[in-house]
Amino acid sequence: MVPSSSERENVRALRQRPRAQVLVIGGGINGVGTFRDLALQGVDVALVERGDYCQGASGASSHMIHGGIRYLENGEFRLVKESVQERNGLLKIAPHYVKPLKTTIPIFSTVSGVLNAPLRFLTHKQQGKPKERGAFLIKLGLSLYDSFSRDGGSVPRHQFQGRKKALQTLPKLNSGIKYAATYFDASVHNPERLTLDVLRDGEQAGLSAEESRARASNYLAVNSISADGVELVDQLTGDSFSFTPDLIVNTTGAWVDETNAAMGAASSFMGGTKGSHIVLEHPELLAACAGREIFFEHTDGRIVLIYPMGDRVLVGTTDVDADMREDAVCTEEEIDYFFDLIGHVFPSIEVAREQIVYSFSGVRPLPKHDATQPGFVSRDYRIERADRSVAGRQIPVLSLVGGKWTTFRALSEHLTNDVLALLGKQRKVSTAKLPIGGGVDFPATEAAVERWILDHTSEQIDAERALVLLTRYGSRANQVIEYLEAGEDKVLDSTHELSVREVAYIASHEQVGHLVDVLIRRTSLAFRGLVTEELLAELASALRGPLDWNEERVDFEIRHAEFVLDHYHRVQVQSLVA
Template structure:
């Protein structure tokens, strides 16, 4: 792999493009995703950034028939989008910041995603343990007015939480699909959650939603956009897809040189991070959705800005049967002693604990520190004092930088989670691309945000919206079984060729109803499960290589599957997956060894996952 050229500042600081860890350039033929952009190096709109907001905007624009391209320097959903708390929520705690518009929109979008993405977005029962009745009543108005914590935090008592939950429920009146909140007294609280602190006074329970596979949901949204581009009028006329996207393709610089055919727009220099090759690409409008790196992206394009002030949030994943049992299938969502709202969240047979909220050092990789781990253990002890947790139970850690607006003296916990769009146009007498920069944005509102961004882009292009995404199913959510009985019918209909119920259920979980296309691919040739895991087969890995833009071995472990997240990566798995992927990705022996070493380094340095493998 070529070292990162001087002056390249786009995207998250990504271990897959660092010279100390990345494999050498592949001898393989040019990737299809890059080839499609080089073949026709112009688009009306270029989206820079492949997190959920960029990908959502790409999809919406493609559905409107816009000629759109997307580039992402690392892998899709690799930055903040892949480092979230895996929640789709209205943001009840934003109420005390006065962000009523955002909370209302978030609740509406939460309810909508439960309908249009049911394969990944599920209802999440959430309980708040409460240890006082009236605490915080006097300090809450001051926090609301100043957005600052004055002195030692005053614990939010039952009165404030009841008020907030009542308001929260009111936002779900139109189209709400989750139950209203409930309050339990001391005895009922301990009856439902007996491992809670014995001095708990109340337990407030309400519903939000979870997304256990944010990376795969992002891929679904992306593929929806690509599919829309293939059916556009230009594609039908033999002009190629009007929606093209590539990961591992970074924006290096921009000039005002217009498209020679139209005399409009500007020119950007793109670099293939897997081969080091560069080429020019022109666009009339550029949408900057690079999250916390928006300012650095604008700087690379020669239009410096000071919009961003992201904060770091870390999480740990625990293999703790005792803690898992204590949660009783619920997220425990509460205020820690420092006033920070934190969570303990069961995910399958693992428990997610998070999150911190500290100012980020953008010159450093975002990693979970020892101090943050101590904080997480302390917060577990705050509500479950009799349940021991140790570092030996940590199977995975992750950390990301939230794309928050610049906040100067405002404390991180009070920084707005809302979003805005900044527009820069070329001088009336000059040329160049219009640049729209997204400031802020959160997972829950990605569809609404993408709609807003798309409407702004359409206005710049003099076009009108053709279709709304509000009721449009996402990817494998189309036709997804509505209940357990429906799931069982689907599984029975799709078992076969040695594929049992567990394996078939795993495919439905990973792909939603898009599993039908995967199963068709699996059944088209001889296949076998891997020796190192029963969750993957040879032909499924080949399907990922052919259809999901896998660039590195580590992409499979972290973002195409949840194997790393659940602590299931072994040296044997690394070797076996690398061997299978070597064929379709044309890795020779040296490249395969480099990919294994690279995956080990990324997992250890960024996620505290140790693997031991004899690299061939």
């Protein structure tokens, strides 16, 4: 176990009242979304996650909120329509994290794929050598996509350009293109923090409702079901206790079957695929994208993407069958694939491994798909029900199979409605138009952002720091700034993006279990390749007091962070001192 670990407040709350109407297992976006929705309906709900929130597939996404134009080829029209509607909704209720994303598709032919597309549609298999989709098919798909987007003009309609105009706009594009199609989707620049915002909304909803409670803990795993209830094990201390719910919701993604097996009833619902990404510090590639995502079909028929995120460029993704016995990591072969796809679209731009600042990989929670090729496996979701004997009672267990980031709110609503029906309760609140966390009263224009920064700039917090806080917390930055200004503070020497009191705020309000949680999921420092030996030491020291760590624990956390960054993200931490 982790050295010098004491019981956390959120674990203590679950142990002191070890029962609830509903236990949600899994702290990815779908589990957290369901937790929030249930809490808003006045349900006594608890959530447990064996790792950190948004640590699995939810934290390994392409950072897109999109309708899934390529799912049209699979015939998943319901999913595409729902996804587009949810995309439009998230632009309104989570504007602090979800932003419009201008997307361009380079097109190399006019009618290619017209004969193959119906066969792919009918069989979900590639017939012979891949045939790229030509302008005719892409135009047809985008027109249908636009028809799903009629929601008061949330995003503009698509546009087509010929080769000459396309190369004037994006001069580094492969000169062999014939057309370029441009449309809008959306991005989520910090999916981990959006997940935390949704979680906190749920916790606060539980506090405000007299008849309900909403309690959640990370690093708390389901070990088994016994005569006393569901056995939960604290992953930091090794302590265990029994918890008794009236109903269980299993939202553990690719691990749904393993979770069901731990509860004594094995299932075989899942057949996830692994997707990897790399993050590049590459000014030339960044400039070549001209602020837009480049979304296209690679030579093998796989849909891939290149797009800027701040001063970095995200490249992805792969789609290969996952071996759940192995850690999901980005391989050398996948990196070669990414470099090849960059060369396909931007042939004059060279990329080297030294320009990779971060990589990540996750297993998509897809259904078992047998002979169906990974790219054609349905991205839709379904809910499976079974009953378990818990503490001498038969209780329902709902297992979520599938699901994607964009549709988490609608999916959570679906799961919540099923739970409410089983509990004999009625829905009280719709989440469709309910702002999420820091999206409440978030400044809607650049001018409004500038005014907000001016209003929150002080002797202690300069304009640059205020913008960092607004970007990280949305309008909840108001509360953070009040906390920062309530005591003596100091910006860290190793990064201007954190201060000692902000670290204390994160530790006390956001359930930090490990040092690496702050680097990867409470900030974007790791994602942008900004972790140094000095930052690890200074951040661990800042966490020491708020989390009651001794010297042994501080040393352990630094070594643990170095291992996680190296093993899972190909980051070898260096010192600022040459």
